[in-house]
Amino acid sequence: MTExxxxxxxxxxxxxLVEHLAHHAPLAATRAEADVTNANALxxxxxxxxxVINASAYTNVDxxxxxxxxxxxxxxxxxxxxAETVKAKGGRLIHISTDYVFDGTASKPYDEDAARSPTSAYGRxxxxxxxxxxxxLPDSGVIVRTAWLYGYPGKSFPATILRASQNREFLDVVTDQIGQPTWSGDVAAMxxxxxxxxxxxxxxxxxNSGQTSWHGFARAVFRQAGLDExxxxxxxxxxxxxPAARPSYSVLGHSGWEFHGLQEPRPWENALAEAWTRELQHVLKDVAS
Ligand SMILES: NC(=O)c1ccc[n+]([C@@H]2O[C@H](COP(=O)([O-])OP(=O)(O)OC[C@H]3O[C@@H](n4cnc5c(N)ncnc54)[C@H](OP(=O)(O)O)[C@@H]3O)[C@@H](O)[C@H]2O)c1
Known part of the structure; x- marks a missing residue:
């Protein structure tokens, strides 16, 4: 396999990604090791x-x-x-993108080739x-869109909600944004x-497959943590x-996997259960300390 x-x-x-791909010994670059805005560094x-897997991004949506x-x-x-560097070096690029390229007004899952129409500066x-x-890179560039990503360590919705649970009896969470909670470990596997x-x-x-609201996701995180949902x-x-508009419907279809005969993503509830056991439960120790 190539490097x-x-x-x-x-x-x-x-x-x-670095953890999941460790057995392939990837070359891993933080911003300090390769600032992606610096062509010479690349x-x-x-x-x-x-x-090359590009997981770098400006991710502050607001x-x-x-x-x-x-x-x-x-x-x-x-x-x-x-992309130009990868092209010059004869490689392949796997670029991570987002559901925010869509406007979030659909009522059925967005196909991979659905019209893109972002409503925020981040999405644009x-x-x-x-x-x-x-x-x-028409022949050697792959776009991988993810959404509602969580993992540990990192800033994510489960961490935020569990931290808030320490100080507040009740937490108000929105029911009118629908999406697919997605474990970073599963994205790395994909x-x-x-x-x-x-x-x-x-x-x-x-x-991950299935869908829920942030409210439904928060309740599932509370259940995993043994808290009263x-x-x-x-x-x-x-x-x-x-400041930034949130897509109200961010469910992404998975026909690309099926088309290539590849395993389709598993349900978000199963991924959350494994993520909890493997890493997410550490959030509880962090918020308690
Ligand atoms: N989180 C989500 O819910 C979500 C949803 C949909 C799609 N995505 C996409 O998933 C990908 C990964 O997101 P994430 O959640 O892992 O975000 P993240 O934790 O914010 O990671 C982004 C990384 O990019 C680095 N970076 C920023 N500017 C850079 C530069 N000039 N050169 C090199 N590195 C730079 C950041 O470094 P610093 O820490 O030094 O800034 C940070 O380590 C992104 O493409 C994002 O758009 C995320």
């Missing part, structure tokens, strides 16, 4: 013929509304530079990254599936105005 490179290795998904870090230039620099312009910057991969099956182009949706109260998004 593997993980860019953005210090992030939540980046760490999961040129130095990426070996000829490598498979911050991007007032700082779109920075979001574009990392999520669009740097992705073009990564990530769409630019997808287009850069498609333009530059990326490995693409690598070992020599998938070189196309779009794949790397989310009746402490999670339903509210609508109007209760939490935010």
């Amino acid at each position: 593997l490179v993980v860019l953005g290795a210090g992030g939540m998904l980046g760490r999961a 040129q130095r870090f990426i070996p000829d013929g490598a498979t 911050g991007a509304e007032s700082n779109e230039a920075q979001a574009l620099a990392i999520n669009t312009d740097a992705v073009r530079t990564i 910057s990530k769409l630019g990254g997808e287009q850069a991969v498609e333009d530059t 990326v490995e599936t693409l690598i070992v099956n020599d998938i070189c182009h196309g779009i794949f949706h790397a989310t 009746e402490r999670i109260r339903p509210v609508t998004s109007e209760a939490f105005p935010r």
